[in-house]
Amino acid sequence: MPSPSSSRAVLLIHGGAGTLSREAMTPERADAFHAGLAESLRAGHAILAAGGSALDAVTAAVQVMEDDPLFNAGRGAVYTTDARHEMDAAVMEGSARRAGAVTSICGPRYPVLAARAVMEQTEHVLLAGDGAERFCRDAGLEFCPPDWFGTRNRLDALQAEMRRRAKGLADDGDQSRKHGTVGAVALDSHGTLAAATSTGGMTAKRPGRVGDTPVIGAGTWADNRTCAVSCTGHGEYFIRYAVGHELDARMRWGGQALTDAATTLVEQELAAVGGSGGLIAVAHDGSFCLPFNSVGMYRGFVRTEQAVLHTGLFRDGERQTPA
C-alpha cells in the first residue's frame, strides 16, 4: 500500500460540466463561479491541511456548493417537469469501500449529509424517496422547505424548456440543461481516498428520473487501492459505462495509470458515443486529473503542499488564488 506524506494530500472539485455556454458567460458571472469554486476548495483544504480525513474534506467542499445557488445541488437545484426538486447524492470512502447514497429527495438542506448518514448510520447503501426523507428526519438532519431550494433562474430555465417542448421543437442540444452536478474527491494525509457527488438532476427532467450521481460505481466511486472518482455529465451514459468503477478496473486489472485511463474514457470513448460530460479523479499515489469532453467543466483543485486554489471554467482561463 502506498503511504503518501501529508504533502501529497489533494482535493479536487467540480461544479458541473457546461452549465452555461461560453457566450452566456459574462465577466461578472465568471467571477462568481470562480469565487464559489474557491470557497468550496477552501473549506475542504482547511480540513486536509489540518490532517483531517478525505471524507470530511469532500463533504465540506460539497456542502459549500450545495448552499451556493449558482450550482445545481441543494439550494439552486433545477426543477422537474412538475416544478419540484428531486435531489440525489452519494459518498464513498476508500478504506473499506463504505458507501451511502440517496435519490429523489427534497428536504434535507445538504443532500450530501443525507448520503453520509445512510453510510454511517444504516446497514444500507441506497435509500430512495419518502423512505429516505423519513430516515433523514429521524437522523436529525437539517430540513428546509421546498421554496428554499428554488431560484428565479432555475424556474426561468424550466419555463423556457417547457415552452420549447410545447412548440414541438427537437432537443436543442443545450448541454446546460443536462449537466449540473457538484462533486469532490480527495486523498488525505493518511492515504485514504473519498468521493462525494450531489445534484438536482436535469432541468425539466421526468419525475422519478435518476442519473448516475447516486449509482455507486457510476457517478461516484472510491477505493484506496486505486482511485476516487466523481462524475458530471449526461448521467445515462455514465451509468451504462459504469464510469467510476471502470477507472478502478482499468487501474486494478489493466495496470493503467489513472490519468491515461480517465482521459481515454472521457475524451475518446464517452465522447464517441455522445456521453458528454467529465469527471474528477485522484489516485492513491496522489496523481489526479480533471478530463471533460464538454465545452467547459467548472472545476478546481488544491494540493496541501502548495496551498494554491486552482479554479477553471473552460479549457483556458484557469485562475490561481492563495488558499
Next chain:
Amino acid sequence: MPSPSSSRAVLLIHGGAGTLSREAMTPERADAFHAGLAESLRAGHAILAAGGSALDAVTAAVQVMEDDPLFNAGRGAVYTTDARHEMDAAVMEGSARRAGAVTSICGPRYPVLAARAVMEQTEHVLLAGDGAERFCRDAGLEFCPPDWFGTRNRLDALQAEMRRRAKGLADDGDQSRKHGTVGAVALDSHGTLAAATSTGGMTAKRPGRVGDTPVIGAGTWADNRTCAVSCTGHGEYFIRYAVGHELDARMRWGGQALTDAATTLVEQELAAVGGSGGLIAVAHDGSFCLPFNSVGMYRGFVRTEQAVLHTGLFRDGERQTPA
C-alpha cells in the same frame, strides 16, 4: 467477435439464494420450487430455440417467476416494515449496453416489463417511485392492486421479524430474510447477451431501501464483449463490489475466464467479507456458471442444443426435466 451457432444458445435463471433453510424444505415444497424454476426455463427456452432474442428470453423467464408467489418478485414480493411492497427490476442488453431499471414501485404486474419499458421507451436508464409508476401507466403496462402482490406467507414472515425486533433480539442471521431475487441471463443464437433481475427486496426492509437489483453494474449487467450477469444476495455488498461490472472488467482487462472470475469473486472474496449470495453469468462464448456462497441458490439452466431443464436448490439434488 464470437459468432456462436444456435446450438450455443443458453438460458440461466435464479430464484433467490437461500430463501428457505434446508431444514424447512419439505419434499412437497422442493417439488414446487423445481416446478416453478422449470416453468420459467421453459418459457425462455421456447424463445431461444425458435431463434428469438436473449432479451425476450430473459424477460419471459423472469415474468414467470414474477407471477409465481413462491418467488420474491412481483406476486409474492416481501413486505417493508410499513407492510407495503417496494419492487425493483432491471434489464440490460449487451449489443449496445442498453439498460433500463425501476426502483421502489408497486403497481405494474411485471416489474421486469417496467424496466424494459424504461429502456425501450425513454432516454433514461433508471426511474424511481411515483414518477416511475406514472410512466408505467402512461406506457400502458398492466397494473395490479397492492393486495394482488401479497401472500399469507410473506405477511407471516414480516410479523415474525417485527416480533423478533420488538424483543430486541439481534439479527438472527437468517439468510432467508435477506435473499430473494429472481433473475435470468441468456446468450441467443445471434450472439447477443442479456440480463434481467427483479425483486421485492428484504422482508421488513426500511421503506426506501434499494438493493443491488436496479443498480446497473451491481446486480445486473450485460455486454456482448464479455458476459451477462444477474445477482441475488445481500445487495449492499453487491453494490459496494460492483459485482456485475467487476466480472466484465476481469474478463476485459484481466483476461480472466468467466467461470474463474465469478467463482473467485463469489466463493472467496464476497464470502470473506460476509457478502452472502450468488449469481448467474454467461459469457459471449457460451460458457456459464452459477456460483453461490449461501446454503442454497434456486437456479436452473437450459442449453438449446440439449433441451434439458436443469434445476437445483442446494448444492446437491439437481434435477433434469425434458424441455
